Amino acid sequence: MHLLYQIFVDPFVQMGTAPDLLAQTLWEGLVSGVLYALIALGFVLIFKASGVFNFAQGIMVVFAALTLVGLYQAMTRLGVVNPTIGAYLALAGTVVVMFLLAVGVERLVLRPLVNQPDIVLFMATFGLTYFLIGFGEYVFGGDPQVMIADQLHLPRGRIDVHVFGGVVQMQKIDITAAVIASVLVAALAVFFQKTRIGRALRAVADSHRAALSVGISLETIWVIVWFAAGIVALATGIMWGARSDVSFALEIIALKALPVLILGGLTSIPGAIVGGLIIGLSEKIGELYWGPLLGSGIESWLAYVIALVFLLFRPQGLFGERIIERV
Amino acid sequence: MLYREVGQFKTSYTSDQAIFPILQDRLGIVAIVIAAYLIGLTGGDFLLNAVLIPFLIFSLAAIGLNLLTGYTGLLSLGTGAFMGVGAYACYKLTTYFPNVNILLWVVVSGFFASIVGALFGLPSLRIKGFYLAVATLAAQFFLEWCFIRIPWLFNYNESGAIEVPQREIFGIIVTGPRASAQTRYLVVLTIVAALTWLASNLVHGRIGRMWMAVRDMDIAAELMGIRLLPTKLLAFAVSSYVCGVAGALLVFLWYGGAESTVFDINQSFQILFMVIIGGLGSIIGSYFGAAVIYMMPIVLRAVPGWFGLPLQPATVEHLTFMVVGALIIVFLIAEPHGLARLWQIAKQKLRVWPFPY
Numbered sequence: 182m183h184l185l186y187q188i189f190v191d192p193f194v195q196m197g198t199a200p201d202l203l204a205q206t207l208w209e210g211l212v213s214g215v216l217y218a219l220i221a222l223g224f225v226l227i228f229k230a231s232g233v234f235n236f237a238q239g240i241m242v243v244f245a246a247l248t249l250v251g252l253y254q255a256m257t258r259l260g261v262v263n264p265t266i267g268a269y270l271a272l273a274g275t276v277v278v279m280f281l282l283a284v285g286v287e288r289l290v291l292r293p294l295v296n297q298p299d300i301v302l303f304m305a306t307f308g309l310t311y312f313l314i315g316f317g318e319y320v321f322g323g324d325p326q327v328m329i330a331d332q333l334h335l336p337r338g339r340i341d342v343h344v345f346g347g348v349v350q351m352q353k354i355d356i357t358a359a360v361i362a363s364v365l366v367a368a369l370a371v372f373f374q375k376t377r378i379g380r381a382l383r384a385v386a387d388s389h390r391a392a393l394s395v396g397i398s399l400e401t402i403w404v405i406v407w408f409a410a411g412i413v414a415l416a417t418g419i420m421w422g423a424r425s426d427v428s429f430a431l432e433i434i435a436l437k438a439l440p441v442l443i444l445g446g447l448t449s450i451p452g453a454i455v456g457g458l459i460i461g462l463s464e465k466i467g468e469l470y471w472g473p474l475l476g477s478g479i480e481s482w483l484a485y486v487i488a489l490v491f492l493l494f495r496p497q498g499l500f501g502e503r504i505i506e507r508v
Numbered sequence: 509m510l511y512r513e514v515g516q517f518k519t520s521y522t523s524d525q526a527i528f529p530i531l532q533d534r535l536g537i538v539a540i541v542i543a544a545y546l547i548g549l550t551g552g553d554f555l556l557n558a559v560l561i562p563f564l565i566f567s568l569a570a571i572g573l574n575l576l577t578g579y580t581g582l583l584s585l586g587t588g589a590f591m592g593v594g595a596y597a598c599y600k601l602t603t604y605f606p607n608v609n610i611l612l613w614v615v616v617s618g619f620f621a622s623i624v625g626a627l628f629g630l631p632s633l634r635i636k637g638f639y640l641a642v643a644t645l646a647a648q649f650f651l652e653w654c655f656i657r658i659p660w661l662f663n664y665n666e667s668g669a670i671e672v673p674q675r676e677i678f679g680i681i682v683t684g685p686r687a688s689a690q691t692r693y694l695v696v697l698t699i700v701a702a703l704t705w706l707a708s709n710l711v712h713g714r715i716g717r718m719w720m721a722v723r724d725m726d727i728a729a730e731l732m733g734i735r736l737l738p739t740k741l742l743a744f745a746v747s748s749y750v751c752g753v754a755g756a757l758l759v760f761l762w763y764g765g766a767e768s769t770v771f772d773i774n775q776s777f778q779i780l781f782m783v784i785i786g787g788l789g790s791i792i793g794s795y796f797g798a799a800v801i802y803m804m805p806i807v808l809r810a811v812p813g814w815f816g817l818p819l820q821p822a823t824v825e826h827l828t829f830m831v832v833g834a835l836i837i838v839f840l841i842a843e844p845h846g847l848a849r850l851w852q853i854a855k856q857k858l859r860v861w862p863f864p865y
């Protein structure tokens with residue numbers, strides 16, 4: 182009885198008595214949700230266009246962030262005095278690096294593996310992950326780096342919102358992250374729906390063979406998609422990096438994007454966002470109000486269990502295309 | 509020249525269906541087993557401890573995952589956690605019943621893993637592919653959390669780790685810090701060989717056929733009268749059993765003590781690598797995969813030394829990562845069906861040599 186009370190009544194009483202804490206938690210949940218959603222977005226982009234479940238998206242985030250910091254440090258050493266110019270040069274340089282990465286992946290990994298089963302391609306992205314971890318550590322060192330948020334003129338500090346007789350603290354960088362995420366999603370939506378390349382991308386997603394037969398070059402499409410995923414990774418890396426340090430530990434956090442994908446559906450861009458927000462929110466709320474019951478740390482698996490339960494009822498995700506099987 | 513099947517006539521269905529229909533294969537397998545035991549009696553500590561014992565244990569884990577992923581087509585990322593269940597179960601059992609033969613507990617602990625595995629396999633009826641992989645991730649992270657947060661599992665140790673106690677069988681020390689490498693190797697070899705034999709018989713029999721039917725197309729399998737839920741759950745149970753035993757062996761006969769980090773997500777990936785590189789749906793492939801994935805870093809670390817290149821240990825570590833990653837991709841490009849397929853091709857070539865047809 183006491184346990185039932187603790188599960189079903191007590192948390193809500195707590196929410197009612199301290200609404201400012203609830204609001205703060207909701208905000209934090211939304212913010213981490215946005216960041217999960219950004220990683221998930223990278224997955225969705227690649228999955229939509231090539232059917233590859235890109236496990237390397239997490240490491241691409243780390244790699245992009247490290248490249249940015251590394252290039253900036255190189256600029257400083259070369260004598261670019263103005264930090265702003267240096268930072269934006271580094272940003273441009275990182276975009277170029279991500280493009281080269283996209284071309285390299287297409288040439289060396291995807292092209293030789295065309296028409297192989299999904300699991301083989303999935304496995305190949307594991308290989309890519311290992312390679313990028315080794316390469317990143319070799320070039321940039323294994324130590325955590327500080328993101329050049331100030332030099333990029335990302336806003337610092339926080340806004341205090343007074344609600345419910347309490348204070349909700351909002352970091353400006355989090356607001357920026359939310360804005361950037363929305364802009365990215367809007368841009369991608371327009372890109373997918375309105376441009377010629379976007380239409381080609383959707384065609385490829387529907388059927389590789391049919392797309393080839395109407396003269397769409399798969400190679401170009403893949404490079405574009407991986408490049409777009411690289412840009413998303415860069416944005417994610419900057420945002421994550423500005424909140425904490427840039428380190429390879431981020432890679433495990435990237436696994437959190439998987440339940441997000443499941444919730445939202447593997448092929449849906451809005452799904453990635455909604456799924457991210459749901460996961461982020463339920464994680465923070467669950468940890469704060471129900472976590473103490475089980476001993477803390479349930480954040481590490483709650484997302485997966487939510488996804489698991491969800492899958493039992495709606496296997497294709499919130500916005501995923503209906504899975505139709507033919508014999 | 510020696511590898512010819514000329515003159516070996518099959519006069520019964522049994523011999524026609526044999527797993528090793530060719531005499532040379534049978535002799536070869538006997539020779540390998542004998543050689544494996546001889547190495548155990550004569551081999552040095554380094555060879556046994558750092559190479560062969562882990563190789564065998566990882567092979568067993570890979571066979572376990574292969575039963576699930578390779579034979580039944582259910583992708584799982586929870587192998588590490590299922591291995592952990594075996595290890596922790598074995599630890600608790602031997603704590604409560606210290607006088608019972610430890611090998612019995614190693615073998616029994618797998619059943620606990622199989623119960624947990626079947627439980628987390630329940631969603632497999634409705635979901636498959638990558639979706640199922642994420643569902644098994646839930647098992648991975650939940651169980652890992654249990655290993656950390658439930659102190660009962662590690663007997664309320666200060667360190668949060670399990671320490672393997674010393675256990676004897678017939679007066680010979682088998683586990684614990686004082687057990688000799690040779691004893692442990694022979695024990696591991698025996699268990700791994702026995703379970704391999706069991707797994708091989710399973711997949712060649714009715715159950716294996718059911719699994720493969722489900723893998724190839726589950727709707728068609730259902731139409732043919734194979735009940736999906738029992739079949740898939742059985743695959744989860746058997747696979748987790750084998751993985752659980754491998755986990756118990758890993759802790760009790762190799763590490764001698766372990767924290768929850770041993771069974772983290774990287775362990776799961778490692779085993780999955782072995783299965784895919786070795787060959788999905790092949791028992792012998794599991795051995796090849798384990799050999800490649802486990803040995804490759806060891807060999808790569810030694811390579812700069814042979815050429816006398818003065819490299820920092822950290823640099824070697826990073827280069828190892830890069831080379832392992834690149835090699836995985838190269839292997840996949842060269843032979844997407846894994847090393848087991850290469851082995852088949854080689855045998856076929858040898859059989860008809862020197863004529864190409």
